[in-house]
Each structure stands twice: as C-alpha cells, then as structure tokens.
Amino acid sequence: MGSARERRYQVLLVDLDGTVVDYARTEDCALREVHRRFFRGGPAGPSGLPDLRDLPAFLRAFHAANQPLWAAYRERRMDLSELRLERWARLGAGPGVAAAFEEALGRGTVLFPEAYGALRRLSRRFRLALVTDGIARVQRVKLRRTRIHRFFEHVVIAPEVGLRKPDGALLHHALSLLEAKPDEALMVGDSPVSDGGCAREAGVDFCWVDRTGAAPVPGVPVRLTVPHLAAL
Ligand SMILES: [Mg+2]
Secondary structure, eight states, X not given: OOSHHHHTOOEEEEOOBTTTBOHHHHHHHHHHHHIIIIITTSOOOSTTSOXXXXXXXXXXXXXXXXXXXXXHHHTTSSOHXXXXXXXXXXXXXXXXXXXXXXXXXXXXXXXXXXXXXXXXXXXXXXXXXXXXXXXXXXXXXXXXXXXXXXXXXXXXXXXXXXXXXXXXXXXXXXXXXXXXXXXXXXXXXXXXXXXXXXHXXXXXXEEEEOSXXXXXXXXXXXXXXXXXXXXX
C-alpha cells in the first residue's frame, strides 16, 4: 500500500474466515471427521438425497444444504442458532452432529500460510480490528488456537453485538471501539457480498482479498485487490 492516498489509512478492519483462516481447508477436515464418525457406517440418509455413506456425495449434500442457508442468514431470513442445526437436519442429523462439527472446526483451524506473519507486520503499521460473522464460540476457539488474537486491538463477532454482515452498522461499531472515522479505515476481506457490502454501507474503503481471481461483483466498490494478506 504505497500511494499517499493509501497511507492515509490508520485502521484495518479484517475478516477472519477465507481471509486469515483457510476456511475451505478447515471446513473440509471437519466434514471428513464428521463423515467418518457419524455417516460412513450409518444409514443411507434421508430419501431424496444420495447415499451419504459415500464421502463425495456427503460433501456435496452438505454444501448444497449449507450455502443457501448462509444466503438466508445474510438476508435476515434465518438466525445462526437455526442455521447451525438446519444444515444438519437436512442431512437427517441432529444437534449432536452439529456440535461435533463445530468442535472439529475450532480444533482443526488452519491459517493461510502467510497470514500470521502478515498480521504481525500489519499490526506494527496499522491499528487492527477483527470483524467476523459466524458462530461466536467457534470463532473464539479459532482465535485462541491460532494465537492471532494478540494482533487485534478489538475483536468484533457480529452475533455478539446483535448485527450481521453485510450491515454497515457492524463496521461503525468496530470504528467506535477504535475511535476512528470511516475514511481512516480499510475493510479487508475475501467476500465482496459480505465484507464489501458492509464496507459500502459504512462508507469504508474495501480491500478485496481475491485468492482465486474471481470476477468482481456488480455494485460493490473495490478500492484495492490483493491476492493474499502478504501483498497488503
Ligand atoms: Mg470471509
């Protein structure tokens, strides 16, 4: 971030999953464990679904259930307390499986390779706040396990403050904790819809961490694009 305009940032608001935590890998490991414990030797699963004893079929069925529920959550049609159970209910599984999955997510959290060093370096140049959405106790375990808590002046977990991405109010809450103004801050995240959306609503510039070279999302202004945190 070399230009004069970019140097005006004093605060980075940093997303967790998909930005700092390699969520796809973390989730995949947790799903494989849950499959091994609860599905591989169990019944075939609900009618209308493929045989969930088969791992690839199980993984596809989970994502097919999970993704639209997160969209419903962002659109305020569902709360996290419902989402965490409903994604497993759709696979014929109960609260015990939901809890085992969340425990495995926290226990197996994997950072992107550059993330720890990049956060350490950035924390010397900027004031950092973590702004994450998701099941609060799982997010807390991820922070503790990966020891990245130390780099952030504040940790804002959306459901703990009664908000969710892409609410602009979530970033205003983080900025009020930091006593900073929107034009002093940069929101850093992997999701144009969630992170870019709340940045736009809050009047904060958005830095898109685009690891896959995805197409921009119409209507979401992007101030900077980086392929990973070390490029920031
Ligand atoms: Mg994310």
